[in-house]
Amino acid sequence: MRNVSKDNITDVFMGYFGDDTDPRLREVMQSLAQHLHAFAKDVNLTHEEWLKGIEFLEAAGQISDETRHEFVLLSDVLGLSSLVDMIHSRSDGTSSSVLGPFHISGAPAMAFGADMKRHYEGEVLLACGRVTDPQGNPIEGAEIDVWQTAPNGLYSSQDEEQDTYSFHGIQTTGPDGRYGFTTVKPVSYTVPTDGPVGDILRATGRHPWRPSHLHYIIKADGFRPLVTEIFPDDDPYLDEDTVFGVRSDLVMKYVERPASEFPEGYELSGKIEDTFLVADFDLKLVPLAS
Secondary structure, three states, rough: OOOOOOOOOOOOOOOOOOOOOOOOHHHHHHHHHHHHHHHHHHHHHHHHHHHHHHHHHHHHHHHOOOOHHHHHHHHHHHHHHHHHHHHHHOOOOOOOOOOOOOOOOOOOOOOOOOEEOOOOOOOOOEEEEEEEEEOEEEEEEEEEEEOOOOOOOOOHHHHHOOOOOOEEEEEEEEOOOEEEEEOOOOOOOOOOOOOOHHHHHHHHOOOEEEEOOOOEEEOOOOOEEEEEEEOOOOOOOOOOOOOOOHHHHHEOOEEEEEEEOOOOOOOOOOOOOOOOEEOOEEEOOOOOOO
């Protein structure tokens, strides 16, 4: 096509696809080009701004490695990660939420009642609940991958002082569908701001804070995998999460209990001397066939 113009370039682009292009790839790429071209025309994008965008993407690639995923973080702070979650979330199951850029695969197995707090300072949190189907029936054999930051607000992949799988573990439910472990009360923290995503936050006057939370990935045979988080109802950043991860059904309340009420069957049973917190939260999975 020799007579490409700003008015027909999108149609020309779409016409260049081969007949054997995968239909879904065609749909996605053509829609992407349509919106990208419309964006450039809408803001009258300059050469300098276009180059700045290219430099930003290059910087995001340069700072990324096997533990630092700047493009995931960019997707998070732009709201794209949460939007994709919400598009595919089901109303008959627990809402999904952002995976985030700090999940580590291959966490060690932990038995029911295991302790992730270990020697770290902070309030003891007993996290427990059931994994069920939409009707409330327990799911046996559900694998729950759990992770969080240390009390300093850093994930293990960000902090050389922590073990690789510090505050990470995988637990499998029994016939009653229950899970339970102890950890330290999560803290609010900031997403990394030392890279190009931080530049965007500062340039737009946005803060980098996330409300405190626990991460979960739940998998069970015959059910849709669930990636989610749970948040305490008293966190100051609950209504302004910089990655838009909060959902109303993921907000729970910490209940303070005296040491005398700490249950049996946990690694810390008989060792608690002060009050502790309980986060009792059920996780509902949706069948694959529905």
